[in-house]
Amino acid sequence: MKESSKVVEICFGSGWMDRTVNPVQAPAFLNGSVFYGCPSPILRWAHPKCRSCFGKRLELTRRRLFAARGARLYLRGDLVAVDRVKKSSIEYETGYLCEGKSENFPHIQTLKNFPKEELSGKVVMVRFDSSILLGEKLDKNSLAVSNALFTVQYLLATAEKVILVSDWKREVSSKLLDSQSVSDILSSLxxxxxxxxxxxxxxxxxxxELLEEADIFLLENLSGFRKEVANCPEFxxxxxxxxxxxxxxxxxxxxxxxxxxxxxSRFSPACVAGFQFEESLRELKRVLNTDKRPYIAIIGGANIHGKAAALKRLVSECDGVVFVGMMSLQIMHALEYSIPSTLLEPGSSDAAVEVIQSARYRKIPIITPKDFWCINDSPGYQIEVIPAHRLGEGWVPVDLGPRSLDEMDSLLSSCKKVIWIGPVKFKSSHSSICTDGASQVAQIVDRLAQRNCEIAVVGNKACSAMIKESRSSASCSVIENASVVWEVLKGRKLPGLLALDRAFPFKIDWRMAYRNPAQPLVVDIGSGNGLFLFGMASRRKDQNFLGLEVNKKLVRRCLDGVHQSGIPNGFFIATNATSTFRSIVSSYPGEVVLVSIQVIEKLPFCQPVKSSVS
Incomplete structure (x- = not known):
């Protein structure tokens, strides 16, 4: 949208017309962040006494609204207009009406797509990942480090000031890390x-005034503030x-x-995802993709009770499941193997049975280890390969045995996708004994990658083994923090993702939507059945009218009406405008002169306001 010094009137009303209305949750919508970047308006909320400041204009608008009731919607239009609207209607019905298909992964505003001009002269805060930039073994060539650094470097080139904030361990490699030490590390990077x-x-x-001495700053270690974990509003x-x-x-x-x-995010005018955040989200979507078959999951780690919901989802999506690590012992116990009680997790029995029942219902195989590298309690800690059925005879497992690895290799040989999540080894005070189960699993998975099998590796230990053993140039999806993946597999949403601003997921071709996209634009939020816009569009040919409505059926009907009538200056989009308004309107090539919002009639904040557009 072009820069303008004109005033955008934002009118709130209800009952303007006999139409279906989409009540807008105003407290969530009416904040500066929604209009930030359109470009950068400063909302001045009018007191009820100030309504007369543009009462004549509002009254004129109301009269036009009521007059529009009798407007004939199906006006004759030229063939060019009909063809234009028909094409764009098809595009919107096949694409734009599908917006919001996945609530867990909403379309978010990213730094890559955020207008550079909106960063000019601004103070930008970056919440960086200390596990990436302050790790003990920092690999500057890794994609994660490159993306994290590029986020900051990009902002240094486009914004006025950059403020970094994060939490970090107080001690790394026996070296104390205070704010000054971290500042020095970041300065070198x-x-x-x-x-x-x-x-x-x-x-x-x-x-x-404090920001005058430099271009980039670092705040204190957030791990020292309880209010950070408590999500304190004041903090x-x-x-x-x-x-x-x-x-x-x-x-x-x-x-x-x-x-x-x-x-x-409640107090920031704009909240966007950095380059590393965006890439990690892309990796997560790849990990969860189930298009390729056969699809096998290798699941390790512990806490089967807490991960039961996630495990059942994996079982419902995969063509087979291979259990390793402590998880396998809980499954084996439910399968009536003799497992020492010291190796069983409290409350694991019911969860294991549910997972097994889910797999049997789908008739997919559940693979557990057939043998283990074990140690006994005798002096000297003798290590030996023990079959699974002999675990109860004083032997404690520390790693997968050769037969288990061979069976895994055979099962995975024909796979088109494999997800490996969680460590292979078992919890044991003797886990330092030189066994290499994780390395051999990584080698098996690497060979699959060379045969164009899609590989997803999740968790620090699994990723470390994969990076160490990988010999192929084939890429695989890697997410070191398994907690994020487990939460999504449980069906939960990611608060840090949902807190970011939304972006409309499709590029709008305004030339297809309007005959003359340079004309001033009037936006009706909660456009309902479109009577207001149809009436206004038929009267004001010198303006374009855009309806934003969350009800897809109503939008489809409105698009049909535009198609049949051939109106050249009216259009509708199915979207939740509370989150996508900025990204939609900011791409409009002309000026936005009026925004009307339908709200519930008795809401006390239902007053007209003005927004100065600088």
Missing amino acids: LRRKVVSLKCLSCGVPFKR SELLSSEVDVFVNDSFSLSHRVLASTVGI
Whole structure:
């Protein structure tokens, strides 16, 4: 949308016409962040006494609305207009009406697609992932490190000031890490001076005057603040002081509700995903994709009770499941193997039975280890390969045996997709004994990757083994933080993801939508059956009219009406405007002159307001 000094009138009304209305949840919608970037309006909420400031204009609008009741909707249009609307209607029905198909993964606003001009002269806060940039073994050539650094470097080139914030371990490799030490590390990575700011502990919002001495700053370690974990509103507001744009680049924490990832979004005008966040989300979607068959899951780790819902989902989607690690012992116990009680997790029995029943219902195989590398309790800790049925005879498993690995290799040989999630080894005080089950599993998976099998590896230990043993150039999806994946598999949403601004998922061709897309635009949010827009479009040929409505059936009818009437200046989009308004309107080539919002009649905030567009 072009820069303009004109005033955009945002009118709230109800009962304007006899039509189906989509009540807008105003407290969630009517905040600065929704209109941020359109471009950067400053909303001045009018007191009821101030309604007369443009009462004549509002009254004129109301009269037109009521007059539109009798408007003939099906007007004759030229063939060019009909053809134009027909094509765009088909496009919207096949694409735009499908928006919001996945609620767990909404279409979010990303830094890559955020207008650069909206970053110019702004203060941007980046919530970076300390596990990536402050890790003990930092690989500058890794994709994660490159993306994390590029987020900051991109902002340094486009924004005025950049503020970094994160949490980190107080001690890494016997070296104490205070804010100054971390600033030095980041300075060396970015090759720019990073200045440490100490303002959070004082509880006083920092002022822009403090940002004059440098271009990039680091706030204090968030791990020292309880209010961070508690998602305290006051602390969130303190974090957002003087911040114009918030960038979340810490995807590994998206399953948690933190002040620095979720709470801050309430106070930031714009909240977008950084390059590393966006790439990690893309990897997660690849991991969860089930298009290729046969699809086998290798599942390790522990806590079967807490992961029961996720396991049942995997069983419902896979063509076979291979259990390793502590998880396998719980399944084996439910299959009536003799397992020492010291190796069983409390409450695991019922969960294991449910998983087995789900697999049997789908008639898919459940594979458990046939043998183990074990140690006994005798002096010297003798290590030996023990069959699964002899585990109860004083032997403690520490790793997978050769027969188990051979069976796994045979089962996976014909797979088109494999997901490996969780560690292979077992919990044991003797786990340091030199066995290489994880390495051999990684070799099996790597050979599959060379045969064009789609590979997904989840969890720190599984990823480490895969990186160490990989000999092929074939790429695989890697997510080191398994907690995020487990949460999604359980059917839960990611708070850190949902806190970000939404983006309309499709590129709008305004030339297809309107005969003249340069004309001023009037937007009706909650357009219902479209009577208002049809009436206005037939009267004002010098303006374009856009209806945003969450009800897809109503939008389809409105598009049919536009198609049949051949109206050249009316169009409708099925979307939740509370989250996509900015991304839709900001791409419009002309000026936005009026926004009308349908709300419930008795809401006290149903007053007209003005928004100055700078």
